[in-house]
Amino acid sequence: MGRGGCEVTVTATPAPSKSQQAYELLHERISAGTLVPGYRLVLSTLAAELGCSTVPVREAIRRLQAEGLVTFEPNVGATVAAVDATLYLHTMQTLAIVEGAATALAAPELTAADLVQARALNGELRACLADFDPARFTELNNRFHEALYGHCPNPHILDLVHRGWNRLNAMRASSFTHIPGRARQSVEEHEELLRLLESRAPAPEVEALARAHRMRTLNTYLAAAGEPPSAL
Template identity: 45%
Template sequence: MTQTETTEPEASSLSKAETAYRWIRKCIADQTFEPGHKLVLAQIALELDTSVVPVREAIRRLEADGLVTFERNVGARVAMVDQSSYVQSMEAVAILEAAATAQALAFLSEDDLAEADAINERMRDLLEDFDPTEFTRLNHEFHAALFRRCPNERLHNLVAVEWDRLAHLRNSTFSFVPERARGSVDEHSRIVALIRAAASAEEIERVVRNHRSTTLASYQEAHARTPDTPVTTGIIDREEDKP
Protein backbone atom coordinates (compact mmCIF):
# COMPACT_ATOMS: atom_id res chain seq x y z
CA MET A 1 0.00 0.00 0.00
CA THR A 2 0.97 3.58 -0.38
CA GLN A 3 1.14 6.54 1.89
CA THR A 4 -0.63 9.85 1.29
CA GLU A 5 1.44 10.57 -1.80
CA THR A 6 1.74 6.87 -2.73
CA THR A 7 5.45 6.78 -2.00
CA GLU A 8 7.22 3.96 -0.17
CA PRO A 9 10.24 4.54 2.06
CA GLU A 10 13.54 3.91 0.32
CA ALA A 11 14.80 0.38 0.97
CA SER A 12 17.98 1.78 2.51
CA SER A 13 15.94 3.58 5.18
CA LEU A 14 14.13 0.46 6.35
CA SER A 15 15.29 -1.63 9.29
CA LYS A 16 16.41 -5.18 8.55
CA ALA A 17 13.33 -6.52 10.31
CA GLU A 18 11.04 -4.27 8.25
CA THR A 19 12.81 -5.30 5.05
CA ALA A 20 12.38 -8.98 5.94
CA TYR A 21 8.74 -8.41 6.86
CA ARG A 22 7.94 -6.73 3.54
CA TRP A 23 9.87 -9.28 1.51
CA ILE A 24 8.17 -12.30 3.10
CA ARG A 25 4.76 -10.61 2.94
CA LYS A 26 5.25 -9.94 -0.78
CA CYS A 27 6.26 -13.58 -1.37
CA ILE A 28 3.05 -14.67 0.37
CA ALA A 29 0.92 -12.16 -1.54
CA ASP A 30 2.22 -13.17 -4.98
CA GLN A 31 2.10 -16.85 -3.96
CA THR A 32 5.84 -17.43 -4.30
CA PHE A 33 5.27 -18.87 -0.83
CA GLU A 34 2.06 -20.87 -1.09
CA PRO A 35 -0.16 -22.02 1.80
CA GLY A 36 1.75 -24.48 3.95
CA HIS A 37 5.16 -23.31 2.69
CA LYS A 38 7.86 -23.91 5.30
CA LEU A 39 9.61 -20.71 6.37
CA VAL A 40 13.20 -21.66 7.15
CA LEU A 41 14.72 -18.70 8.95
CA ALA A 42 18.31 -19.46 7.96
CA GLN A 43 17.42 -19.69 4.26
CA ILE A 44 15.49 -16.41 4.33
CA ALA A 45 18.31 -14.69 6.20
CA LEU A 46 20.76 -15.90 3.55
CA GLU A 47 18.49 -14.64 0.77
CA LEU A 48 18.27 -11.20 2.41
CA ASP A 49 21.93 -11.11 3.48
CA THR A 50 21.07 -10.61 7.13
CA SER A 51 21.02 -12.54 10.40
CA VAL A 52 18.22 -14.75 11.66
CA VAL A 53 17.19 -12.21 14.33
CA PRO A 54 15.37 -9.71 12.05
CA VAL A 55 13.79 -12.60 10.11
CA ARG A 56 12.45 -14.02 13.37
CA GLU A 57 10.99 -10.62 14.25
CA ALA A 58 9.40 -10.35 10.80
CA ILE A 59 7.80 -13.78 11.09
CA ARG A 60 6.35 -12.88 14.48
CA ARG A 61 4.73 -9.81 12.91
CA LEU A 62 3.36 -11.92 10.06
CA GLU A 63 1.98 -14.36 12.61
CA ALA A 64 0.16 -11.44 14.27
CA ASP A 65 -1.18 -10.47 10.82
CA GLY A 66 -2.56 -13.97 10.38
CA LEU A 67 -0.38 -14.73 7.35
CA VAL A 68 1.95 -17.14 9.15
CA THR A 69 1.32 -19.85 11.73
CA PHE A 70 3.79 -21.22 14.25
CA GLU A 71 3.68 -24.41 16.28
CA ARG A 72 6.24 -25.61 18.78
CA ASN A 73 8.32 -28.47 17.39
CA VAL A 74 6.80 -27.81 13.95
CA GLY A 75 7.97 -24.30 13.12
CA ALA A 76 6.74 -21.43 10.98
CA ARG A 77 4.79 -21.84 7.77
CA VAL A 78 2.48 -19.82 5.55
CA ALA A 79 -1.04 -20.01 6.94
CA MET A 80 -3.39 -22.49 5.35
CA VAL A 81 -6.43 -21.42 3.36
CA ASP A 82 -9.73 -21.65 5.16
CA GLN A 83 -13.18 -20.33 4.36
CA SER A 84 -13.77 -18.43 7.60
CA SER A 85 -10.51 -16.47 7.26
CA TYR A 86 -11.43 -15.41 3.75
CA VAL A 87 -14.85 -14.17 4.80
CA GLN A 88 -13.39 -12.30 7.77
CA SER A 89 -10.79 -10.58 5.56
CA MET A 90 -13.43 -9.57 3.03
CA GLU A 91 -15.53 -8.11 5.85
CA ALA A 92 -12.49 -6.27 7.21
CA VAL A 93 -11.62 -4.84 3.78
CA ALA A 94 -15.18 -3.58 3.37
CA ILE A 95 -14.98 -1.67 6.65
CA LEU A 96 -11.38 -0.42 6.41
CA GLU A 97 -11.39 0.55 2.74
CA ALA A 98 -14.69 2.39 3.13
CA ALA A 99 -13.36 4.35 6.10
CA ALA A 100 -10.12 5.20 4.30
CA THR A 101 -12.02 6.41 1.22
CA ALA A 102 -14.25 8.61 3.35
CA GLN A 103 -11.23 10.15 5.08
CA ALA A 104 -9.55 10.79 1.72
CA LEU A 105 -12.41 12.83 0.26
CA ALA A 106 -11.10 16.24 1.30
CA PHE A 107 -7.77 15.52 -0.40
CA LEU A 108 -8.90 14.01 -3.70
CA SER A 109 -8.31 16.01 -6.86
CA GLU A 110 -9.96 15.77 -10.26
CA ASP A 111 -6.79 14.05 -11.46
CA ASP A 112 -7.35 11.32 -8.88
CA LEU A 113 -10.94 10.84 -10.01
CA ALA A 114 -9.89 10.82 -13.67
CA GLU A 115 -7.34 8.11 -12.86
CA ALA A 116 -10.01 6.05 -11.11
CA ASP A 117 -12.30 6.47 -14.14
CA ALA A 118 -9.54 5.33 -16.50
CA ILE A 119 -8.82 2.23 -14.41
CA ASN A 120 -12.51 1.40 -14.29
CA GLU A 121 -12.76 1.68 -18.06
CA ARG A 122 -9.91 -0.81 -18.39
CA MET A 123 -11.90 -3.11 -16.11
CA ARG A 124 -14.97 -2.63 -18.29
CA ASP A 125 -12.95 -3.55 -21.38
CA LEU A 126 -11.99 -6.84 -19.70
CA LEU A 127 -15.64 -7.87 -19.40
CA GLU A 128 -15.67 -8.97 -23.04
CA ASP A 129 -12.67 -11.28 -22.66
CA PHE A 130 -12.65 -11.85 -18.92
CA ASP A 131 -9.36 -12.26 -17.06
CA PRO A 132 -10.22 -12.53 -13.34
CA THR A 133 -6.66 -12.10 -12.10
CA GLU A 134 -6.09 -8.91 -14.09
CA PHE A 135 -9.56 -7.70 -13.17
CA THR A 136 -8.75 -8.16 -9.48
CA ARG A 137 -5.43 -6.32 -9.86
CA LEU A 138 -7.18 -3.38 -11.52
CA ASN A 139 -9.89 -3.49 -8.87
CA HIS A 140 -7.23 -2.92 -6.22
CA GLU A 141 -5.76 -0.06 -8.26
CA PHE A 142 -9.18 1.56 -8.56
CA HIS A 143 -9.84 1.53 -4.84
CA ALA A 144 -6.28 2.62 -4.04
CA ALA A 145 -6.73 5.65 -6.31
CA LEU A 146 -9.67 6.75 -4.16
CA PHE A 147 -8.27 6.16 -0.68
CA ARG A 148 -4.52 6.76 -1.08
CA ARG A 149 -4.89 10.39 0.03
CA CYS A 150 -6.30 9.24 3.36
CA PRO A 151 -4.22 10.99 6.04
CA ASN A 152 -4.49 8.06 8.48
CA GLU A 153 -1.35 5.97 7.97
CA ARG A 154 -2.64 3.25 10.26
CA LEU A 155 -5.63 2.72 7.99
CA HIS A 156 -3.28 2.33 5.01
CA ASN A 157 -1.34 -0.36 6.82
CA LEU A 158 -4.46 -2.24 7.91
CA VAL A 159 -5.88 -2.26 4.37
CA ALA A 160 -2.50 -3.46 3.05
CA VAL A 161 -2.46 -6.38 5.47
CA GLU A 162 -5.99 -7.45 4.54
CA TRP A 163 -5.30 -7.13 0.81
CA ASP A 164 -2.23 -9.34 1.21
CA ARG A 165 -4.24 -11.85 3.22
CA LEU A 166 -6.93 -11.95 0.53
CA ALA A 167 -4.31 -12.51 -2.18
CA HIS A 168 -2.97 -15.39 -0.08
CA LEU A 169 -6.41 -16.92 0.47
CA ARG A 170 -7.80 -16.53 -3.04
CA ASN A 171 -5.99 -15.55 -6.24
CA SER A 172 -9.14 -13.76 -7.39
CA THR A 173 -12.63 -13.59 -5.95
CA PHE A 174 -13.88 -12.94 -9.47
CA SER A 175 -12.64 -16.37 -10.56
CA PHE A 176 -15.49 -17.74 -8.46
CA VAL A 177 -18.09 -15.08 -9.32
CA PRO A 178 -17.31 -13.70 -12.81
CA GLU A 179 -20.94 -12.63 -13.10
CA ARG A 180 -20.29 -10.11 -10.32
CA ALA A 181 -17.71 -8.22 -12.41
CA ARG A 182 -20.16 -6.11 -14.45
CA GLY A 183 -22.05 -4.98 -11.37
CA SER A 184 -18.77 -4.10 -9.67
CA VAL A 185 -17.71 -1.87 -12.57
CA ASP A 186 -21.09 -0.11 -12.58
CA GLU A 187 -20.83 0.48 -8.84
CA HIS A 188 -17.36 1.95 -9.31
CA SER A 189 -18.83 4.50 -11.72
CA ARG A 190 -21.48 5.40 -9.15
CA ILE A 191 -18.88 5.86 -6.40
CA VAL A 192 -16.85 8.28 -8.51
CA ALA A 193 -20.00 10.14 -9.54
CA LEU A 194 -21.01 10.54 -5.89
CA ILE A 195 -17.57 11.91 -5.01
CA ARG A 196 -17.78 14.42 -7.88
CA ALA A 197 -21.23 15.42 -6.63
CA ALA A 198 -19.72 16.20 -3.19
CA ALA A 199 -21.66 13.47 -1.37
CA SER A 200 -21.04 13.34 2.36
CA ALA A 201 -18.27 11.23 3.86
CA GLU A 202 -20.93 9.14 5.60
CA GLU A 203 -22.65 8.34 2.30
CA ILE A 204 -19.41 7.52 0.51
CA GLU A 205 -18.34 5.23 3.36
CA ARG A 206 -21.71 3.45 3.27
CA VAL A 207 -21.68 3.00 -0.51
CA VAL A 208 -18.09 1.72 -0.64
CA ARG A 209 -18.75 -0.68 2.22
CA ASN A 210 -21.92 -2.00 0.57
CA HIS A 211 -20.01 -2.39 -2.70
CA ARG A 212 -17.44 -4.66 -1.09
CA SER A 213 -20.09 -6.49 0.95
CA THR A 214 -22.08 -7.28 -2.19
CA THR A 215 -19.04 -8.97 -3.72
CA LEU A 216 -18.63 -11.05 -0.57
CA ALA A 217 -22.32 -12.02 -0.63
CA SER A 218 -21.95 -13.14 -4.26
CA TYR A 219 -18.94 -15.25 -3.34
CA GLN A 220 -20.74 -16.83 -0.38
CA GLU A 221 -23.68 -17.77 -2.59
CA ALA A 222 -21.33 -19.36 -5.12
CA HIS A 223 -19.43 -21.17 -2.38
CA ALA A 224 -22.66 -22.58 -0.98
CA ARG A 225 -23.43 -24.06 -4.40
CA THR A 226 -19.92 -25.49 -4.95
CA PRO A 227 -17.87 -25.70 -1.75
CA ASP A 228 -14.08 -25.51 -2.07
CA THR A 229 -11.88 -28.50 -1.47
CA PRO A 230 -9.92 -27.82 1.75
CA VAL A 231 -6.19 -27.30 1.34
CA THR A 232 -4.08 -29.56 3.55
CA THR A 233 -0.30 -29.73 3.64
CA GLY A 234 1.93 -31.32 6.23
CA ILE A 235 5.04 -29.31 7.07
CA ILE A 236 7.86 -30.37 9.35
CA ASP A 237 10.39 -27.74 10.38
CA ARG A 238 13.58 -27.90 12.39
CA GLU A 239 13.93 -26.74 15.99
CA GLU A 240 16.34 -23.95 15.05
CA ASP A 241 13.82 -22.48 12.60
CA LYS A 242 11.34 -21.55 15.34
CA PRO A 243 10.80 -17.80 15.69
Protein backbone atom coordinates in the same frame (compact mmCIF):
# COMPACT_ATOMS: atom_id res chain seq x y z
CA MET B 1 41.03 9.28 -0.81
CA GLY B 2 39.26 9.67 -4.09
CA ARG B 3 38.73 13.37 -4.32
CA GLY B 4 36.29 12.34 -7.03
CA GLY B 5 33.32 13.37 -4.91
CA CYS B 6 30.05 11.65 -5.44
CA GLU B 7 30.77 8.10 -6.48
CA VAL B 8 27.78 6.90 -8.36
CA THR B 9 26.77 4.39 -5.68
CA VAL B 10 25.09 2.51 -8.51
CA THR B 11 21.73 4.11 -7.69
CA ALA B 12 21.59 1.34 -5.12
CA THR B 13 19.02 1.03 -2.40
CA PRO B 14 20.88 2.70 0.43
CA ALA B 15 20.29 0.14 3.17
CA PRO B 16 18.26 -2.92 2.30
CA SER B 17 18.69 -4.76 5.55
CA LYS B 18 18.62 -8.53 5.50
CA SER B 19 15.48 -8.54 7.63
CA GLN B 20 13.76 -6.36 5.08
CA GLN B 21 14.95 -8.52 2.20
CA ALA B 22 13.75 -11.67 3.92
CA TYR B 23 10.42 -10.07 4.69
CA GLU B 24 9.89 -8.90 1.14
CA LEU B 25 10.87 -12.22 -0.36
CA LEU B 26 8.59 -14.23 1.89
CA HIS B 27 5.76 -11.77 1.46
CA GLU B 28 6.06 -11.94 -2.28
CA ARG B 29 6.23 -15.72 -2.34
CA ILE B 30 3.18 -16.08 -0.16
CA SER B 31 1.28 -13.53 -2.21
CA ALA B 32 2.29 -15.20 -5.44
CA GLY B 33 1.16 -18.56 -4.11
CA THR B 34 4.61 -20.14 -4.42
CA LEU B 35 4.35 -21.07 -0.78
CA VAL B 36 1.11 -22.94 -0.34
CA PRO B 37 -0.84 -22.68 2.91
CA GLY B 38 0.33 -25.14 5.51
CA TYR B 39 3.90 -24.93 4.22
CA ARG B 40 6.38 -25.17 7.03
CA LEU B 41 8.74 -22.21 7.28
CA VAL B 42 12.01 -23.47 8.76
CA LEU B 43 14.42 -20.79 9.89
CA SER B 44 17.64 -22.54 8.96
CA THR B 45 16.40 -23.55 5.52
CA LEU B 46 15.23 -20.07 4.66
CA ALA B 47 18.42 -18.57 6.03
CA ALA B 48 20.54 -20.82 3.81
CA GLU B 49 18.40 -19.95 0.80
CA LEU B 50 18.66 -16.25 1.48
CA GLY B 51 22.36 -16.42 2.17
CA CYS B 52 22.01 -14.98 5.63
CA SER B 53 21.70 -16.06 9.21
CA THR B 54 18.58 -17.17 11.02
CA VAL B 55 18.16 -13.98 13.03
CA PRO B 56 16.88 -11.74 10.21
CA VAL B 57 14.63 -14.53 8.97
CA ARG B 58 13.17 -14.89 12.40
CA GLU B 59 12.37 -11.20 12.52
CA ALA B 60 10.78 -11.29 9.09
CA ILE B 61 8.57 -14.17 10.15
CA ARG B 62 7.43 -12.32 13.23
CA ARG B 63 6.40 -9.41 11.04
CA LEU B 64 4.45 -11.73 8.78
CA GLN B 65 2.84 -13.19 11.87
CA ALA B 66 1.75 -9.75 13.01
CA GLU B 67 0.09 -9.30 9.64
CA GLY B 68 -1.63 -12.64 9.87
CA LEU B 69 0.06 -14.18 6.83
CA VAL B 70 1.70 -16.94 8.86
CA THR B 71 0.79 -18.69 12.08
CA PHE B 72 3.46 -19.24 14.66
CA GLU B 73 3.77 -21.75 17.46
CA PRO B 74 6.52 -21.34 20.07
CA ASN B 75 9.27 -23.93 19.90
CA VAL B 76 7.63 -25.45 16.86
CA GLY B 77 7.78 -22.99 14.03
CA ALA B 78 5.79 -21.02 11.52
CA THR B 79 3.52 -22.20 8.76
CA VAL B 80 1.84 -20.28 5.98
CA ALA B 81 -1.63 -19.44 7.21
CA ALA B 82 -4.36 -21.67 5.90
CA VAL B 83 -7.08 -19.89 3.99
CA ASP B 84 -10.31 -21.07 5.42
CA ALA B 85 -13.53 -19.82 3.86
CA THR B 86 -14.16 -18.32 7.29
CA LEU B 87 -10.85 -16.47 7.18
CA TYR B 88 -11.72 -15.02 3.80
CA LEU B 89 -15.07 -13.92 5.16
CA HIS B 90 -13.53 -12.24 8.18
CA THR B 91 -10.89 -10.49 6.14
CA MET B 92 -13.36 -9.18 3.59
CA GLN B 93 -15.75 -8.07 6.30
CA THR B 94 -13.00 -6.20 8.08
CA LEU B 95 -11.83 -4.63 4.86
CA ALA B 96 -15.38 -3.59 4.02
CA ILE B 97 -15.57 -1.68 7.28
CA VAL B 98 -12.20 0.04 7.25
CA GLU B 99 -12.10 0.70 3.52
CA GLY B 100 -15.60 2.15 3.64
CA ALA B 101 -14.54 4.49 6.40
CA ALA B 102 -11.28 5.38 4.64
CA THR B 103 -13.10 6.17 1.41
CA ALA B 104 -15.56 8.38 3.23
CA LEU B 105 -12.77 10.24 5.03
CA ALA B 106 -10.83 10.65 1.80
CA ALA B 107 -13.84 11.90 -0.19
CA PRO B 108 -13.51 15.58 0.75
CA GLU B 109 -9.82 15.49 -0.12
CA LEU B 110 -10.36 14.24 -3.64
CA THR B 111 -9.69 16.77 -6.36
CA ALA B 112 -11.37 16.80 -9.74
CA ALA B 113 -8.15 15.44 -11.20
CA ASP B 114 -8.21 12.51 -8.78
CA LEU B 115 -11.71 11.65 -9.86
CA VAL B 116 -10.75 11.84 -13.52
CA GLN B 117 -7.89 9.47 -12.88
CA ALA B 118 -10.13 7.05 -10.98
CA ARG B 119 -12.63 7.14 -13.80
CA ALA B 120 -9.87 6.36 -16.26
CA LEU B 121 -8.86 3.35 -14.19
CA ASN B 122 -12.42 2.12 -14.16
CA GLY B 123 -12.43 2.54 -17.93
CA GLU B 124 -9.43 0.25 -18.13
CA LEU B 125 -11.26 -2.21 -15.91
CA ARG B 126 -14.21 -2.13 -18.27
CA ALA B 127 -11.95 -2.70 -21.25
CA CYS B 128 -10.38 -5.57 -19.37
CA LEU B 129 -13.71 -7.37 -19.27
CA ALA B 130 -13.42 -8.34 -22.93
CA ASP B 131 -10.32 -10.50 -22.81
CA PHE B 132 -10.57 -11.33 -19.15
CA ASP B 133 -7.29 -11.65 -17.30
CA PRO B 134 -7.99 -12.12 -13.57
CA ALA B 135 -4.52 -11.04 -12.46
CA ARG B 136 -4.65 -7.81 -14.44
CA PHE B 137 -8.21 -7.11 -13.38
CA THR B 138 -7.29 -7.57 -9.72
CA GLU B 139 -4.28 -5.30 -10.15
CA LEU B 140 -6.35 -2.55 -11.77
CA ASN B 141 -9.04 -2.99 -9.16
CA ASN B 142 -6.45 -2.43 -6.43
CA ARG B 143 -5.27 0.76 -8.09
CA PHE B 144 -8.81 2.04 -8.56
CA HIS B 145 -9.67 1.70 -4.89
CA GLU B 146 -6.27 2.99 -3.82
CA ALA B 147 -6.99 6.13 -5.85
CA LEU B 148 -10.19 6.64 -3.88
CA TYR B 149 -9.15 5.91 -0.31
CA GLY B 150 -5.50 6.89 -0.73
CA HIS B 151 -6.11 10.47 0.35
CA CYS B 152 -7.58 9.41 3.67
CA PRO B 153 -6.09 11.87 6.19
CA ASN B 154 -6.01 9.29 8.98
CA PRO B 155 -2.82 7.24 8.56
CA HIS B 156 -3.95 4.53 10.99
CA ILE B 157 -7.03 3.72 9.00
CA LEU B 158 -5.00 3.82 5.81
CA ASP B 159 -2.62 1.34 7.35
CA LEU B 160 -5.46 -0.99 8.29
CA VAL B 161 -6.78 -0.85 4.75
CA HIS B 162 -3.39 -1.72 3.32
CA ARG B 163 -3.05 -4.64 5.70
CA GLY B 164 -6.43 -5.88 4.65
CA TRP B 165 -5.50 -5.73 0.97
CA ASN B 166 -2.26 -7.53 1.75
CA ARG B 167 -4.07 -10.37 3.40
CA LEU B 168 -6.52 -10.61 0.55
CA ASN B 169 -3.77 -10.71 -2.02
CA ALA B 170 -1.94 -13.32 0.03
CA MET B 171 -4.86 -15.69 -0.09
CA ARG B 172 -5.24 -16.55 -3.74
CA ALA B 173 -9.00 -16.34 -3.53
CA SER B 174 -9.26 -13.31 -5.77
CA SER B 175 -13.01 -13.36 -6.10
CA PHE B 176 -12.91 -12.39 -9.74
CA THR B 177 -11.11 -15.59 -10.56
CA HIS B 178 -13.88 -17.70 -9.18
CA ILE B 179 -16.98 -15.71 -10.00
CA PRO B 180 -16.77 -14.33 -13.53
CA GLY B 181 -20.03 -12.40 -13.33
CA ARG B 182 -18.82 -10.38 -10.39
CA ALA B 183 -16.24 -8.44 -12.41
CA ARG B 184 -18.80 -6.75 -14.67
CA GLN B 185 -21.08 -6.00 -11.76
CA SER B 186 -18.13 -4.56 -9.88
CA VAL B 187 -17.34 -2.10 -12.67
CA GLU B 188 -20.90 -0.82 -12.59
CA GLU B 189 -20.75 -0.33 -8.85
CA HIS B 190 -17.52 1.61 -9.29
CA GLU B 191 -19.37 3.90 -11.68
CA GLU B 192 -22.06 4.46 -9.10
CA LEU B 193 -19.46 5.21 -6.44
CA LEU B 194 -17.75 7.71 -8.74
CA ARG B 195 -21.01 9.53 -9.39
CA LEU B 196 -21.64 9.76 -5.66
CA LEU B 197 -18.17 11.18 -5.08
CA GLU B 198 -18.49 13.68 -7.91
CA SER B 199 -21.74 14.94 -6.46
CA ARG B 200 -19.86 15.55 -3.19
CA ALA B 201 -22.35 13.44 -1.28
CA PRO B 202 -22.17 13.45 2.52
CA ALA B 203 -19.69 11.11 4.19
CA PRO B 204 -22.18 8.56 5.55
CA GLU B 205 -23.55 7.89 2.08
CA VAL B 206 -20.10 7.39 0.65
CA GLU B 207 -19.15 5.09 3.49
CA ALA B 208 -22.32 3.03 3.12
CA LEU B 209 -21.88 2.58 -0.62
CA ALA B 210 -18.18 1.76 -0.43
CA ARG B 211 -18.85 -0.80 2.29
CA ALA B 212 -21.79 -2.27 0.40
CA HIS B 213 -19.65 -2.64 -2.70
CA ARG B 214 -17.21 -4.90 -0.90
CA MET B 215 -19.90 -6.75 1.01
CA ARG B 216 -21.58 -7.55 -2.27
CA THR B 217 -18.37 -9.09 -3.54
CA LEU B 218 -18.20 -11.14 -0.38
CA ASN B 219 -21.83 -12.21 -0.55
CA THR B 220 -21.56 -13.13 -4.21
CA TYR B 221 -18.71 -15.39 -3.23
CA LEU B 222 -20.65 -16.87 -0.34
CA ALA B 223 -23.67 -17.48 -2.54
CA ALA B 224 -21.50 -19.25 -5.10
CA ALA B 225 -20.12 -21.38 -2.29
CA GLY B 226 -23.66 -22.19 -1.19
CA GLU B 227 -23.43 -20.37 2.11
CA PRO B 228 -25.75 -17.78 3.59
CA PRO B 229 -24.83 -14.10 3.18
CA SER B 230 -23.03 -12.27 5.94
CA ALA B 231 -24.50 -9.61 8.15
CA LEU B 232 -23.60 -5.92 8.14
